[in-house]
Amino acid sequence: MNIHADRKTIEKGATATVSRPSGTAPSSTAKRRGPTFGWRLGAALAPWALPLLLLAIWEAGCRAGFIPARVLPAPSDVAIAFWATAKTGALFHHAAISTERALAGLLVGGSIGFFLGVLNGLSKSAETLLDSLLQMIRNVPHLAIIPLVILWFGIGEEAKLFLVAIGVFFPIYLNTFHGIRTVDKGLIEMARVYGLSQFALFRRVILPGALPSVLVGLRYALGIMWLTLIVAETIASSEGIGYMTMNAREFLQTDVVLLGIIIYAVLGKLADSLTRALEQRALAWHPSYQKVIA
Amino acid sequence: MTLAEGAFGRLATRRSVSERAGTAPEKEGGAPAASKSRATPGVEGLSLAFRAVGKSFGDRQVLKEIDLEIPAGQFVAIVGRSGGGKTTLMRLITGLDAPTSGEVVIDGKPTSGLQKSVRLLFQDARLLPWETVIGNVGISRETGWREDAADALADVGLSGREKDWPTVLSGGQRQRVSLARALVSRPGILLLDEPFGALDALTRAEMHQLTERIWQEHGFTTLLITHDVAEAATLADRVLVLRDGHIALDLEIDLPRPRRSYDPAVASVGARILREV
Numbered sequence: 001m002n003i004h005a006d007r008k009t010i011e012k013g014a015t016a017t018v019s020r021p022s023g024t025a026p027s028s029t030a031k032r033r034g035p036t037f038g039w040r041l042g043a044a045l046a047p048w049a050l051p052l053l054l055l056a057i058w059e060a061g062c063r064a065g066f067i068p069a070r071v072l073p074a075p076s077d078v079a080i081a082f083w084a085t086a087k088t089g090a091l092f093h094h095a096a097i098s099t100e101r102a103l104a105g106l107l108v109g110g111s112i113g114f115f116l117g118v119l120n121g122l123s124k125s126a127e128t129l130l131d132s133l134l135q136m137i138r139n140v141p142h143l144a145i146i147p148l149v150i151l152w153f154g155i156g157e158e159a160k161l162f163l164v165a166i167g168v169f170f171p172i173y174l175n176t177f178h179g180i181r182t183v184d185k186g187l188i189e190m191a192r193v194y195g196l197s198q199f200a201l202f203r204r205v206i207l208p209g210a211l212p213s214v215l216v217g218l219r220y221a222l223g224i225m226w227l228t229l230i231v232a233e234t235i236a237s238s239e240g241i242g243y244m245t246m247n248a249r250e251f252l253q254t255d256v257v258l259l260g261i262i263i264y265a266v267l268g269k270l271a272d273s274l275t276r277a278l279e280q281r282a283l284a285w286h287p288s289y290q291k292v293i294a
Numbered sequence: 295m296t297l298a299e300g301a302f303g304r305l306a307t308r309r310s311v312s313e314r315a316g317t318a319p320e321k322e323g324g325a326p327a328a329s330k331s332r333a334t335p336g337v338e339g340l341s342l343a344f345r346a347v348g349k350s351f352g353d354r355q356v357l358k359e360i361d362l363e364i365p366a367g368q369f370v371a372i373v374g375r376s377g378g379g380k381t382t383l384m385r386l387i388t389g390l391d392a393p394t395s396g397e398v399v400i401d402g403k404p405t406s407g408l409q410k411s412v413r414l415l416f417q418d419a420r421l422l423p424w425e426t427v428i429g430n431v432g433i434s435r436e437t438g439w440r441e442d443a444a445d446a447l448a449d450v451g452l453s454g455r456e457k458d459w460p461t462v463l464s465g466g467q468r469q470r471v472s473l474a475r476a477l478v479s480r481p482g483i484l485l486l487d488e489p490f491g492a493l494d495a496l497t498r499a500e501m502h503q504l505t506e507r508i509w510q511e512h513g514f515t516t517l518l519i520t521h522d523v524a525e526a527a528t529l530a531d532r533v534l535v536l537r538d539g540h541i542a543l544d545l546e547i548d549l550p551r552p553r554r555s556y557d558p559a560v561a562s563v564g565a566r567i568l569r570e571v
Contacts, residue, residue, distance in 0.1 A: 186420050
């Protein structure tokens with residue numbers, strides 16, 4: 001709020017009409033036009049104000065020698081590490097490998113989860129048959145089976161894919177199942193009265209009805225996807241961001257370790273933004289996603 | 295019941311459209327069967343009969359030995375208390391439920407399964423929120439549905455709202471869309487399951503006029519479930535009072551249309567129905 005006010009006053013040449021209580025008609029229209037731009041700029045920048053401030057303090061702390069470089073290198077050092085690894089292409093190579101693993105795992109685990117969610121959501125007998133087994137597996141933390149996975153697959157790609165697939169399976173399965181079960185029964189009945197075939201009923205009533213829930217599952221799954229991948233790559237790997245950071249640890253390159261962490265954050269944020277965009281498009285009909293223009 | 299000349303003209307053009315649609319080359323799977331159903335219901339109403347129909351849920355007998363003849367094109371109101379079996383009656387006609395005993399006869403033929411010639415307006419409009427208005431009206435996606443749906447929307451006075459989401463519509467507008475959706479398939483029998491119950495008085499009066507006009511134009515047999523006796527007396531040719539699973543009153547209303555609910559003659563009919571409910 002303070003930032004907005006500051007911006008406003010600066011841009012308006014400190015005329016301070018804003019704070020005057022008895023606003024006459026012309027000044028109120030000026031206020032209307034003036035702050036709109038400043039307010040929008042302020043609103044766009046406001047979320048970044050605190051991170052930038054922290055970054056500045058951090059940089060200053062390192063420069064002044066309060067924070068030893070081995071504990072936490074300065075942001076500028078991380079930027080230099082970024083530049084260095086980007087120049088050799090190593091960074092993009094590792095990032096690409098990690099992304100590929102993540103997406104492959106998501107595709108495999110996600111499709112199985114979605115398929116079983118749909119199956120169990122639609123069929124009571126499939127649910128009776130499968131659900132208790134799935135619930136039992138779900139309650140085992142999937143990272144706890146890493147030793148077993150290494151025994152099965154070694155430290156190759158299969159192990160990571162398997163772990164990620166298991167990790168993303170459950171959020172997608174559970175949310176798809178729940179979404180399908182909570183589709184409005186009245187709509188299904190209506191569709192039957194209007195003579196929709198089984199396929200059309202699924203495609204045009206059940207699936208769209210379950211979609212909000214499925215997408216929530218997807219967003220959960222993305223979080224778990226990165227988490228699992230980081231753990232898997234840190235434990236046993238010969239390429240990928242996890243490998244890069246573990247390798248850097250051995251050579252005490254704290255800046256590269258930090259860089260790896262930041263890359264994970266960026267990739268995670270990117271994935272989340274993509275799903276948000278997907279939600280905006282796919283759920284345009286949903287009142288919660290319609291842009292309200294007051 | 296008299297049909298205005300204009301209405302006849304309109305029906306004739308509509309029918310020719312449907313014939314054109316029927317002869318058009320079919321591309322979508324399952325369309326041939328669907329287009330056949332479009333031709334059969336026709337625009338005239340179908341007769342409806344109950345032959346000793348009973349329906350029980352477990353030990354509870356909801357309908358007891360109902361015998362009923364409804365000639366084609368009649369507007370019948372069914373009045374009764376909640377839980378009196380009105381909705382069950384509707385579900386038997388659509389084929390959503392099967393009678394425990396007896397049979398439901400439509401157009402002289404005993405029925406089983408879902409009836410394509412019967413359309414139902416639910417108490418809540420039951421529009422698909424993820425489809426636009428026109429997508430909801432053309433829910434069957436039969437050949438030429440876009441034009442048919444646009445026609446039906448014009449019929450209920452909602453032209454220009456085709457691309458809106460149902461969530462932005464008012465309660466009355468949602469019921470209009472729901473009515474348009476029923477009209478697209480040119481039903482032989484239209485069932486109205488208290489569709490105006492949740493509307494405010496002004497919108498309800500508007501919907502009454504609309505329903506009456508559409509019924510007069512299309513000539514389908516109409517069954518209106520309501521617990522508003524004034525509504526029944528204003529709209530119906532005939533009122534049935536359903537009480538404890540049987541028909542307690544079967545009353546023909548022979549008053550000129552359009553009727554007004556405050557008209558003494560209409561009000562006295564209403565009072566008579568109320569005594570039986």
